[in-house]
Amino acid sequence: MANLLYLVHRLPYPPNKGDKVRSYHVLKHLVARHRVFLGTFVDDPEDEPHVDTVRALCAGLHAARLHPMRARVASLGGLLGGQALTLRYYRDAGLRQWVQETLAREKIDAAIVFSSSMAQYAELRPGLPTLVDFVDVDSAKWTQYADNHAWPMSWLYRREGRELLAYERAVAARSKRSFFVTEKETALFRQLAPECAPTIEPMSNGVDGDFFAPDPSLPTPFTAGEMPLVFTGAMDYWPNVDAVTWFVQDMLPALRQRWPGLRFHIVGRNPTPAVRALAGEAVSVSGTVPDVRPYLQHAALVVAPLRLARGIQNKILEAMAMGRAVVTARTCAEAIDAQVGPELRAAETAEDFIREVDELLRAPATTAAIGAAGRQRVLQSYSWTAHLSAFERHLGGSPAALATV
Numbered sequence: 001m002a003n004l005l006y007l008v009h010r011l012p013y014p015p016n017k018g019d020k021v022r023s024y025h026v027l028k029h030l031v032a033r034h035r036v037f038l039g040t041f042v043d044d045p046e047d048e049p050h051v052d053t054v055r056a057l058c059a060g061l062h063a064a065r066l067h068p069m070r071a072r073v074a075s076l077g078g079l080l081g082g083q084a085l086t087l088r089y090y091r092d093a094g095l096r097q098w099v100q101e102t103l104a105r106e107k108i109d110a111a112i113v114f115s116s117s118m119a120q121y122a123e124l125r126p127g128l129p130t131l132v133d134f135v136d137v138d139s140a141k142w143t144q145y146a147d148n149h150a151w152p153m154s155w156l157y158r159r160e161g162r163e164l165l166a167y168e169r170a171v172a173a174r175s176k177r178s179f180f181v182t183e184k185e186t187a188l189f190r191q192l193a194p195e196c197a198p199t200i201e202p203m204s205n206g207v208d209g210d211f212f213a214p215d216p217s218l219p220t221p222f223t224a225g226e227m228p229l230v231f232t233g234a235m236d237y238w239p240n241v242d243a244v245t246w247f248v249q250d251m252l253p254a255l256r257q258r259w260p261g262l263r264f265h266i267v268g269r270n271p272t273p274a275v276r277a278l279a280g281e282a283v284s285v286s287g288t289v290p291d292v293r294p295y296l297q298h299a300a301l302v303v304a305p306l307r308l309a310r311g312i313q314n315k316i317l318e319a320m321a322m323g324r325a326v327v328t329a330r331t332c333a334e335a336i337d338a339q340v341g342p343e344l345r346a347a348e349t350a351e352d353f354i355r356e357v358d359e360l361l362r363a364p365a366t367t368a369a370i371g372a373a374g375r376q377r378v379l380q381s382y383s384w385t386a387h388l389s390a391f392e393r394h395l396g397g398s399p400a401a402l403a404t405v
Contacts, residue, residue, distance in 0.1 A: 001033065001034050001035060002034045002035070002109040002110060002395060003034070003035045003037070003059070003106055003107055003108050003109050004030060004034045004035065004036050004037065004108070004109065004110055004111070004112055004395075005037050005039065005099070005102065005103070005108050005110070005111040005112070005122065005128075006026075006027065006030060006036050006037065006038045006039070006111075006112045006114070007038075007039050007040070007099075007111060007112070007113050007114065007118035007119075007121050007122060008023045008027075008038065008039070008040040008041075008114040008115070008118060009040070009041060009090055009114065009115045009117055009118050010023070010040065010041055010042075010043055011040050011041065011042050011043075011047045011050065011051065011054060011063060012024040012026070012027045012038075012040065012054065012114075013027075013047075013050050013053055013054050014047075014050055016269065017233070017234040017237075017268075017269070018233070018234070018313065018314045018315070019114075019115070019135065021205070021314045022114075022133075022135065022181075022205055022314070023114045025206060025384045025388065026112070026114060026133065026388060026391075027054075027057065027058075028057075029384070029385070029388040029391065030112065030391070031057045031058065033392070034395075035059040036057070036058050036059055037058065037059055037060035037061075037102050037106060037108065038054065038058045038060070038061045038062075039061075039062050039064075039095050039098060039099055039102075039118075039121060040054075040061075040062070040063050040064070041063070041064050041065070041066040041090065041092070041095075042063050042064070042065050042066065043066040043067075043068055043071075044269075044270070046269070046288065051063050059106075060102060060106070062094070062095055062098035062099075062102075064092045064094050064095040066090075066092070071089045071090075072089065074088055074089070074091070075088040075089040076088075078163070082163070083163060083167075084160055084163040084164040084166075084167050085160055085163075086116075086117045086138070086160065086164055087117055087120055087167065089117070090117040090118065090120070091120065095121065096121065096124070099121045099124050100124055103124060103125050103128075108125070108128065109129070110128065110129040110130065110131065110176075110395060111128050111129070111130045111131070112130075112131050112133070112391065113130060113131070113132040113133065113171075113175075114133045114135070115133070115134070115135065115138070116132065116134055116138060116164070116167060116168050116171050117138075119132060119167075119171040119175075123174075129176050130174070130175045130176060131175065131176055131177045131178075131179070131391060131394055131395070132171055132172065132175045132177070132178045132179065133178075133179045133203065134168065134172075134178055134179065134180050134185075134189070135179075135180065135181050135185075135311065136180065136181060136185055136310045136311045137165075137168070137180065137185055137188050137189050137192065137310070138164060138168070139160075139161045139162075139164040139165035139168055139192075140161065140165075140188060140192075140310065141161075141308075141310060142157045142158070142160040142161035142164060143157070143158060143161035143162075144308060144310075145157040145238070145308070146158040146161065148308065165192060165193075168189075168193070169192070169193040169195070169196065172189070172193055172196040172199065172200060173193075173195060173196055175199065176199065176394060177199055177200075177201070177390075177394045178196065178199060178200040178201075179200070179201060179202070179203035179390065180200065180201075180202055180203070180311075181202070181203065181204060181205055181311040181312050181335075182202055182204065182311050182312055182335045183202050184311075184334065184335055185202070185310065185311055186200055186201060186202045201390070203387055203388070203390045204312060204337075204381075204382065204387045205312045205314055205317060205382065205387070206317075206382045206383055206384030206385075206386075206387050206388075207314070207317045207318060207320075207321045207378050207382045207384075208321075208384070209321050209375075209378060209379045209382075211293075212293065212296075212318045212321035212322050213321065213322065213323075213375075214297065214322055214323040214375070215293070215297060216297065218293055218294040218297045218298070219294055220294060220297075220298040221265075221286075221289075221294050221295055221298070222263075222265070222298055225261060226261050226262075226263045227259055227261045227262045227263065227300045227361070228263055228264075228265050228295075228298065228299050228300055229255075229262060229263070229264050229265065229299065229300060229301050229302075229303055229357070230265045230267060230295050230296060230299035230301075230302050230303070230319075230324075231243065231244055231247070231264070231265070231266050231267065231268075231302070231303055231304065231305075231315075232267045232268055232292050232295065232296070232302070232315045232318070232319070233267075233268045233315050234268050234269055234270060235266060235268040235269065235270055235271035235272060235275045235285075235287075236269075236270035236271070236272050238308065239306055239307070239308035239309040240268070240306070240309075241272055241274055241275055242306075242307060242308055243304065243305045243306045243307065243308075243309075244264075244266050244275060244278065244305075245274065245275075245278065246305055246307065246350070247264065247303060247305050247353070248264060248278045248282075248283055250350040251305070251350050251353050251354050251357070252264055252282060252283070254354050255354055255357055255358065256282055258358055259358075259361060262282070262361075263282055263283070263284060264282060264283045264284070265283075265284045265286065265295060265299075266278065266283065266284065266285045266286065267286045267289055267292060267295045268286070268287075268288075268289075269287065269288040270287075270288075271285050271287055292318070293322065296318065296319050296322040296324050297322060297324075299319075299324055300361065300367075301324070301325055301326070301327060301357060301360055301361065301367065302315075302316075302319040302324045302325070302326045302327075303326070303327050303328070303353070303357065304316050304319075304326060304327070304328035304329065304332060305327075305328070305329055305347070305353055306328065306329045306331075306332050307329060309329075309331075309332060310335075311335055312335050312336060313328070313332050313335070316328055316332060316336060316344070317336070317378055317382055319374075320338070320343070320344060320371075320374035320375060320377065320378045321374075321375055321378045321379070321382075322371075322375070323371040323372055323374070323375045324371050324374075325344070325345065325360055325367045325368075325370040325371045325374065326344045326345065326374065327344075327345045327346075327347060327353060327356045327357055327360070328344065328345070328346060328347075329346070329347065329348070330346040330347065330348050332346075333345075333346035334346075337377070337381045337382075338374065338377045338381075339373075339377075342369075342370065342373050343370065343373045343374045343377045344370065344374055345360065345370070
């Protein structure tokens with residue numbers, strides 16, 4: 001059993017959005033085997049009641065309060081300091097002091113960093129053995145965003161991509177091991193940072209197949225007679241906003257002509273004004289729901305038309321685990337260890353999505369078979385325990401082994 005400093009950019013509970021699902025399961029894995037000192041941020045008032053739940057799991061906890069608007073303003077200081085704005089966004093004097101005090105008081109054997117922006121706190125002790133879960137190549141996200149925006153935001157996003165990549169490379173070079181969520185993201189970082197290639201590897205997401213399991217007894221949230229299409233996710237996350245806007249504007253009208261009873265349900269916390277504006281006769285915007293499973297259980301189909309997202313999408317794995325047929329963007333499908341066709345469907349253009357959704361709605365037996373096959377794929381390939389064992393391989397069996405990780 002080691003003493004670990006676990007640094008996470010967002011309170012890893014409740015596991016109700018993509019990054020928190022992964023960071024929570026990492027925390028759950030670590031506390032079952034080690035003493036964990038968690039440094040994190042609370043950036044959503046809805047998470048405040050859960051701080052004590054997380055505290056009960058840890059040997060020590062510091063949850064700094066982060067106000068997104070103030071943090072955005074403060075991050076602009078990075079323009080003058082030649083730094084990635086992301087680092088300034090997550091810079092907090094109280095968290096820094098807590099890390100320093102924890103390092104001085106406790107015999108910390110290693111640090112686990114979740115998201116590169118938190119590596120700045122592990123750097124407070126030079127030479128501390130560190131494992132970094134980058135998840136995605138975040139710098140590439142910003143560069144991708146730049147391609148979809150006009151000046152001046154295109155300039156700002158491109159600069160962020162460049163500065164953050166430089167920091168990611170420095171972090172990976174100093175770390176004992178770095179992880180990315182897919183082989184594709186791992187290969188991309190090897191290409192961008194060839195000097196780090198020997199110490200990076202993929203570590204996939206997982207799904208709790210017992211929790212996300214078909215259950216017809218779950219009460220339906222839909223009205224009688226409607227044909228529900230479902231999208232789930234945090235609705236203040238730009239790739240999700242883009243996905244549902246694209247679907248409503250470019251796909252839903254054609255599908256409604258063929259299927260008048262079709263209704264698109266956008267299920268997830270913090271819908272932006274742009275998302276709320278989509279609500280109407282054919283579109284429901286739920287906001288936060290206590291349990292996403294009834295929406296998945298009773299969906300005719302789950303759609304994930306994500307043009308801008310990277311890596312493995314938990315929303316897709318969870319829907320597959322629930323036995324639902326999923327139609328997603330081809331780039332998302334390629335990130336998943338599943339057969340396109342018999343286990344999930346993929347599309348690129350709006351016309352592709354319309355065709356795939358229409359075809360599945362017309363063939364209930366095929367849709368059910370895809371859902372069943374998709375669940376079996378998730379159970380076979382996406383066990384959290386198996387994937388997270390990568391930490392133990394590189395932490396070693398004892399604190400002494402960490403020196404040679």
